[in-house]
Amino acid sequence: MEETVDLRDYFGIVKKRFWIIALITIISVVVSGVISFFMLSPVYEAKSTLIVNTEKNEETQMITGDQFSVTQKLAVTYGEIIKSRTVLDEVIQNLKLDDKYEGLVNNVTVSPVKDTQIISISVQDTNKEKARDIANEIPKVFKKEAERITKANDIQVIDKAILPQSPIGPNKKMNMALAAVIGGMIGLFVVFFIEYLDNKLKTPQDIEKHLGLPILGVIPNEKLER
Template sequence: MEETIDLREYFFILKKKMWLIVLAAVICGVISGLVSFYVLKPVYEANTTLIVNKEVDDKETQMTTTDDLNYVQKLALTYGEIIKSRTVITSTINKLNLDMTYEELSGLVSVTNVADTQIIKISVQNKNPQIASKICNTIPEIFSTEVQRIVKASGTEVIDKATIPANPIKPNKKMNVLIAMVLGVMVSVFIIFLREALNTKIKEPKDIEEKLGIPVFGVVPKF
């Protein structure tokens, strides 16, 4: 019964301070919206896919065995590391005359291997959609030349060339505002309960019995 009463008290506390919770949520949402729309610059992502080939002595021979597929998949993993190598990234910077260092561009390039396939996906993020697309299409060109020199193996072919992205991938403005409002509610509720827990003032007659252990025989009403 005591637990039910406590929960009811918490409900009345929140109901009494609801204006503060709503205000905190609105303020946090507005601040997040202003930052997302006017401060954070949009980031675009361009994508391209490559397929790893395996050389065969007989042109009519097709790659059908499991060993061949496993070999190509492992080769794709190796190629993924070469794509982000200093040689390929630096050559891309020089060819496009980018004002970037190797570390800066390497941080914008993501290389993933599609599971159980010989396909490599290259993603490039940039605040300029045209530059993101150019980088994404230039990397495979340079990589195809370098991989022949480095591993003396068959190269790759581009499946889908990168196009200029129309919409940015971040910031997610709506999600940022929603998260900020939820955080505003959580913080305000925490502060309300913390202040209530630290408040030692006697507000009701039953507080005298609970906190002081003194029975209450009567209450003088206010006029």
């Protein structure tokens, strides 16, 4: 006998043990909230920007297209120099930080601004003053190293990093919303897994469905008064 799948069966399974899904979802959201609000430290981000200039054409006193293209490629190269061990180790030494290179490099993001000669340096840290100081110290060290390595002749700071006022993370609402989704999915898995393990025949329809036997009669489950 071919077995058909009815969506109402699935809705029935969910409805019967919906309290399990709700409980797991609530626990997930509460745990996420406790971690986000009381255990995770706020993360601050400080930014500074640099501009990589190039020599102008001596005849026209203007930057040619080729020179501009080369400068943009240099901006990518400079980004790798900024995150190099030589630069960041000196930053650590100058600011007397307890960080190691492997830890600091993960907190530094260097992004060449598209179609410009500008480089953006972002530093994230749980200490806002520390993030600002690192974002301002990196350009100083980098400029010296760029002149030594690539013979760069004109690198200027556009904006110095200022003290960030508001943290960028953790995103508490997003964490709790994500926890609710994951909790609901885990709850559904648990409910269907319990249903899969439950192989009892509870209704006459279960006998017909799973054993393929016709129902001849049903004995009512009633308490007879004597």
